[in-house]
Amino acid sequence: MCGIVGLFLKDRALEPQLGALLSGMLVTMTDRGPDSAGIAIYGTPAEGRAKITVQSPEPDAVFPGLQAALAEASGGSAEVAVKSTHAVISLDAGKVAAVRAALAAMPAVRVMGVGEAVEIFKEVGLPKDVIARFEIAGMPGSHGIGHTRMATESAVTTMGAHPFSTGADQCLVHNGSLSNHNGLRRVLRQKGMSFETENDTEVAAAYLTAEMAGGKNLGQALEGALEDLDGFFTFVVGTKSGFGVVRDPIACKPAVMAETDQYVAFGSEYRALANLPGIETARVWEPEPATVYFWEH
Amino acid sequence: MPVIDLATTPLRELNQALHDAATPGHNDTEFEVLNPKGAHAVAVGVAAPVDIQVKGSVGYYCGGMNEAASITVHGSAGPGVAENMMSGTVVIKGDASQYAGATGRGGLLVIEGNAASRCGISMKGINIVVRGNIGHMSAFMAQSGNLVVLGDAGEALGDSLYEARLFVRGAVKSLGADCVAKEMRPEHLQLLESLLAEAGITDVKPQEFTRYGSARTLYNFNIDNADAY
Numbered sequence: 001m002c003g004i005v006g007l008f009l010k011d012r013a014l015e016p017q018l019g020a021l022l023s024g025m026l027v028t029m030t031d032r033g034p035d036s037a038g039i040a041i042y043g044t045p046a047e048g049r050a051k052i053t054v055q056s057p058e059p060d061a062v063f064p065g066l067q068a069a070l071a072e073a074s075g076g077s078a079e080v081a082v083k084s085t086h087a088v089i090s091l092d093a094g095k096v097a098a099v100r101a102a103l104a105a106m107p108a109v110r111v112m113g114v115g116e117a118v119e120i121f122k123e124v125g126l127p128k129d130v131i132a133r134f135e136i137a138g139m140p141g142s143h144g145i146g147h148t149r150m151a152t153e154s155a156v157t158t159m160g161a162h163p164f165s166t167g168a169d170q171c172l173v174h175n176g177s178l179s180n181h182n183g184l185r186r187v188l189r190q191k192g193m194s195f196e197t198e199n200d201t202e203v204a205a206a207y208l209t210a211e212m213a214g215g216k217n218l219g220q221a222l223e224g225a226l227e228d229l230d231g232f233f234t235f236v237v238g239t240k241s242g243f244g245v246v247r248d249p250i251a252c253k254p255a256v257m258a259e260t261d262q263y264v265a266f267g268s269e270y271r272a273l274a275n276l277p278g279i280e281t282a283r284v285w286e287p288e289p290a291t292v293y294f295w296e297h
Numbered sequence: 298m299p300v301i302d303l304a305t306t307p308l309r310e311l312n313q314a315l316h317d318a319a320t321p322g323h324n325d326t327e328f329e330v331l332n333p334k335g336a337h338a339v340a341v342g343v344a345a346p347v348d349i350q351v352k353g354s355v356g357y358y359c360g361g362m363n364e365a366a367s368i369t370v371h372g373s374a375g376p377g378v379a380e381n382m383m384s385g386t387v388v389i390k391g392d393a394s395q396y397a398g399a400t401g402r403g404g405l406l407v408i409e410g411n412a413a414s415r416c417g418i419s420m421k422g423i424n425i426v427v428r429g430n431i432g433h434m435s436a437f438m439a440q441s442g443n444l445v446v447l448g449d450a451g452e453a454l455g456d457s458l459y460e461a462r463l464f465v466r467g468a469v470k471s472l473g474a475d476c477v478a479k480e481m482r483p484e485h486l487q488l489l490e491s492l493l494a495e496a497g498i499t500d501v502k503p504q505e506f507t508r509y510g511s512a513r514t515l516y517n518f519n520i521d522n523a524d525a526y
Contacts, residue, residue, distance in 0.1 A: 251414055251433075254376060254394065270354050270375055271335035284354075284373060286394060286413050289433065 001150045002175040003029025004162075006236040006266035007276075008143040008243035008295050014262055014277075019139030023131045025265070025272040026146040030127050032268055033150035036161035037130040038122025040171045040238055041144040045116035050093040053112040053120045054103060055158060059085045062108045073102035084133040085158075086112065086121050096168075110159065110196070115169030117142075117240050122161035142297060143243050145236050145266075147173035153181070154199040164202045166193070167209035169240035174201040175253045175268055176232035184228070204229060208237065222246045222292040234287075236266050242296040251289035258282040264295050299325055303339075304332040312341060315366070319345035335375065340368050346385070360387040363404060379406045382423055395432075398425045401442065407496045414451065417444045420461055426496035436463055437473065445492050447501055455509055459516075463509040464489055466501060474525045475515045479508045 005025040009015055019041060026039065056062045063082045070078040070089065077092035078099060091099055096114060103109050113120035121134040127148045131137060147162035154160045163171040178184075181200035184207060189195070193206045207228065211221035218239055225235070225246065234253040237244045245266055247255055258265045258273045260282045267273045270284070287293055301311045311330060317323050323345075330351040333339050337356040340349050343366035351359070354372030364383040373391035382401040389397075392410035399415065401423025408416075411429035417436045426445040433451035436444050439461035449467035456473020462485070463476075472478075481504075489503035514522055 251395075256375075256394075269335055269356055270373065271356055274334035274354070285392070289414070 001032045003032030003148045003268045003272070004146070004173045004175050004234065004236050004266070005029060005268070005272050006143075006145040006173075006238070006243060006245070008264040009141075009262065010264070011262035012142075015142060016140045018141040018144055020137045021276060022144045022146055023127075023137045024275055025267060026127045026131065026148060028272045028274075029148050029268055033148040034126055035149045035151045035156045036122065036124040036158070037127040037146070037148045038120065038161045038163050038173075039131070039134075039136055039144060039146040040113065040118055040120045040163045040165070041136070041139050041141040042117040042169070042238060042240065043119065043139070043141045045240070046090075048093050049090055050096050050114070050116050051119060052089040052091070052096065052099060052103070052114050053086055053118075054089060055086050055110050055112050055122075056108050057085070057158075058108050059087070062106070063087050066109075069106070070099055070102055073098040083121070083135065085123060086134060088119050113163075113165035113171060115165075115240060118165065118169045118171060118238065120163055120165055120171060122147075122163065123158050124156060124161065142241075143238060145171065145173050145238050145243075152177050153201075154197055157197075159197050160199050162201055163238075164199070164205035166202065166205040167212065170205070170209055170212070170238070172201065172205040172208065172235055172237045174204060175234045176248070178204060178229055178231035178233065180230040200231070204233070204235065218242055218244050219292055219294045222294070226290050226292075234268070239296075242294060244292065244294040245287050246292045247287055247289050249290040255287050256284065257287055257293070258284045298327040298329060300329045300331065302331040303334070303336055308336055308338065311339070312343075315340055315343045315345070315347065315349065318343070318347050319365075333372070337375070340366070343368070343385075354391065363387060373410065374408075378408075379404070379423070382406065392429070393427075397427075398423050401425070403442075405495055411448065417442075417461070420444065424492055424495070426492060426498065428498065430467070433470075434473070436461055436476075439463075443488065443492055445489065445496070445506070447498070455511070457515060458509075458511040460511065462488075464492075464503075464506040465509065466506045469507075469509070472509065475512050476509055477512045479510045481506070481508045 067080040074091045074095045079090045162173040165171040178200040181203040208221045333353045335356040339355045339359045341361040344364040346365040349368045351370045356375040358377040360379040367386045369388045374393045376394040379387040382404045384404040388407045393408045393412045396415040398406040406425045408427045412431045414432035416431040420439045420442045422442045430448035436455045440459040446465045450469045453473035455476030486503040
C-alpha cells in the first residue's frame with residue numbers, strides 16, 4: 001500500500017515548522033505501511049558548501065573517526081554531524097566527488113543523498129520512531145517529502161526504504177509497483193547508472209536522473225516516465241528548488257493535494273493533510289491521471 | 298440529538314451507537330459527527346432510518362453498506378463512499394474520490410462536487426447523481442441502477458456495461474467497450490426528472506442529457522467480439 005506525503009512551502013514564515021508539519025503528516029500515514037520510513041528535507045543551501053548524508057549499520061564504530069578519515073579528500077573542509085545511524089557531512093562543494101570516492105572505499109558507510117540542500121534519513125521501523133531518532137520535527141526547511149513503506153518489490157532493509165536519491169538534490173518517493181523495472185535497470189546500467197538495491201523505485205529515481213542529465217527539466221522527465229515506466233505509481237519528487245507529482249494513467253494509487261497561499265501539500269489520503277494550517281479553506285483536489293504537476297521556488 | 302466528536306471519541310463508539318439505533322428501545326433519530334478529519338469507515342453499516350450529519354471531510358468507505366440512513370457529509374469523501382449501499386441516502390457536499398457507490402444495490406448517492414475515477418463501478422441498483430464531473434472508467438461493468446452526471450465524463454465510460462442507465466449532460470471523453478448513446482424516450486425523461494428531483498436539483502432539464510447504455514453485444518462470448526473484451 002505505502003503512504004507518501006510532501007510539503008512545499010510558499011510562505012517562508014512556515015519554514016521553521018517544516019519538519020514538524022511533515023512529521024505529523026507522515027505519522028498519520030503509518031497504517032499504510034509500517035515496514036520502514038524515510039524523509040527528505042530541503043534546507044537552506046550555504047554558499048559554496050554541499051552536504052552528503054550517509055548511513056552506517058555500525059555508527060558507533062564508524063562515525064567518530066569519519067571527519068578525520070575524510071580530511072584529506074575534502075581538503076580539510078568536511079564537518080560531520082551525527083544523528084543516530086546517519087551522519088550529515090558538510091563540505092566544500094568542489095570536493096564532493098573526491099569525498100564520494102573516499103566513502104565508496106568504506107564498506108560500512110552508505111550514501112543516502114547528496115546535494116546543496118537535501119538531507120535524507122531513512123530506516124526500518126515505524127515513522128514515529130524514525131522521526132524521533134533523527135529529530136526530524138525540529139528541522140527547518142523549504143520543502144520535503146516522506147514515505148512509509150509496505151514492501152512489495154524488494155526486501156525490508158534500510159537501503160530499500162524511500163526516499164531514493166540518485167542525483168544531486170533529487171529524490172523520489174513512490175506508492176505502487178513497477179512491472180518493467182528489471183529491463184529498465186539493465187538499460188540504465190548501460191548508460192552508466194549504478195544501483196544499490198533490487199528495488200523498483202530506485203529504477204524510477206535513476207530514470208529521472210538520467211533523463212535530466214540528458215538535458216530535460218523535471219517536468220519533461222516526468223512526462224517521459226509516463227511513456228517509459230510500466231506499472232502502478234504515484235510519485236512525489238523533490239529537487240533543489242522544486243516539487244513534483246505524477247500518477248500513472250490508470251491512477252489506482254490514491255493521491256490528494258491541497259494548496260493555499262502558504263503551501264502545496266500532498267498526501268496519500270486526506271487524513272495526512274487534515275492538521276495543516278488553513279486546510280479548511282485550502283483548494284483540495286485529486287491529481288489527474290497521467291498529468292504532471294510541478295511547483296518551483 | 299447525540300453529538301459525537303471524533304477528536305475525543307473512538308470511531309468504533311460512533312459506529313456502535315449508529316448500529317444500536319436500529320435496535321428496539323433506542324429512539325435517537327438524528328446524529329451529528331464532528332472532526333472526522335479524513336477518518337475511514339465513518340457511519341458504515343447503519344441499518345436504521347436515522348439522519349447523520351458529518352461536519353468535515355471523511356476518508357475511505359464512508360456510508361458503506363448503508364441501509365435506510367440519510368447521511369450528509371459537509372466536506373469531501375475518500376475512496377469507496379457508499380460502497381455496496383443497500384438503501385437510504387448519502388449526500389456528499391464536496392468531491393468524492395475513486396469508486397463512489399461501487400457495487401451499490403439500492404438507495405441514492407448524491408455528490409454535489411466532482412467524483413473521481415470508477416464512479417459507480419459494478420453498480421447493482423443504486424442511483425447516483427453527480428453535479429460535477431466524473432473520472433475515467435466510471436460505471437465499468439455496471440449492472441443496474443442509474444448514474445446521472447451533470448458535468449463531463451472521463452475516458453471509457455460504461456465499459457462492459459450491463460443494464461444500468463447512464464445519463465450525462467456534458468461531454469464524454471470516450472465510451473468503453475459495448476457502451477453506446479441511446480435515444481431518450483419519454484420514460485427516460487420521466488425517470489431522469491424524478492431522479493433530479495430526489496437529488497434536490499432544480500436548475501437543469503432532463504432534455505439536456507444524453508442517455509448511454511449497453512449495446513448488448515458482449516452478453517455472450519462471440520469470437521467476432523474478441524477484440525472488444
